[in-house]
Amino acid sequence: MLTKRQVEAILVQHGYRLTQPRAAVVEAVLGYTRPFTAEQLVSNIGGGSGGNGGNGRSIGRATIYRTLEILASLDVLTRLIQPDGHPAYICDSLGHRHHIVCSDCGTAVAFTFCPIQELAPTLARDTAFEIHDHLLEVFGVCPSCQVVAKTAAAAPA
């Protein structure tokens, strides 16, 4: 997992300024252990109620969206699609990876193996397409939600 320092270094390396709002977004983003939406971040550190931890400044909606876009372009964040179809972000190590997301609690587990990389040559040959990119998300139920579901089924209210 990346640290705040590392992310800040990446930003500076790419010519982005290190501002307080950006630091706050980075800190918030690193605090999430599961996928979060831009709007969640807006309601956490933008305007509204506190829970900010450090300063009392509120961060603009546009700034949050812009910063997320920058972090995603630097591969600090991965953009993924939630089971409900909405886009979300998740922060984990660098590199190409996909996620398996729990439909109940939203927990995401990354896996680095990408079946598309194997499939691509065949697919390119069969369809004559030049393959540039792909989108892969797997949805299911995580171990702890499975336990909850079984418990609920065994002892219905």
Place this chain on the structure above:
Amino acid sequence: MLTKRQVEAILVQHGYRLTQPRAAVVEAVLGYTRPFTAEQLVSNIGGGSGGNGGNGRSIGRATIYRTLEILASLDVLTRLIQPDGHPAYICDSLGHRHHIVCSDCGTAVAFTFCPIQELAPTLARDTAFEIHDHLLEVFGVCPSCQVVAKTAAAAPA
């Protein structure tokens, strides 16, 4: 490819009424050879300009969204994600399939081979998740757009 009759039969089989707006949506949907968005359909057969073919009735936005949802739930339509991240629909034969979509012109080609079905057992074992569903889209450039791109590169304005 399904016919209008077949789709109407599927609707009736599942207890849905066969109404004029639904028939119009089905007809419009079957007319598309590439992915279309709900909003495209709204501007085609809802309100606005004609091009309706048969009757001059305009179909409500809500009705179109509702009908698309029904058709998708009956597997008549497949819901997919466009290169720009927006959801779209495509109408092809029944059954589980994925699409490779051209980032330039939007042409989609289906492929029935699903790498996730092979990957699922391993993934379930490694992550302890119970796998229920997945989302896979491949993006690239179709043969004709490749030709266009090469022609444009060879003879720049």
Place this chain on the structure above:
DNA sequence: CTCCAGTTGACACCAAGTCTCATTCGGTGA
């Protein structure tokens, strides 16, 4: 310390999709 370009926050705007509700209509039973 000064300066300036990058960045910010506020807010208007837009697009896509959902919700509500009075009205309409398809299909069934008489």
Place this chain on the structure above:
DNA sequence: TCACCGAATGAGACTTGGTGTCAACTGGAG
């Protein structure tokens, strides 16, 4: 054929998620 009933419809307000604009601010180089 007709009446009836509940599903379906259309209009439009509303919600949600995201973008664009612009004056003011600020990090950091000199």
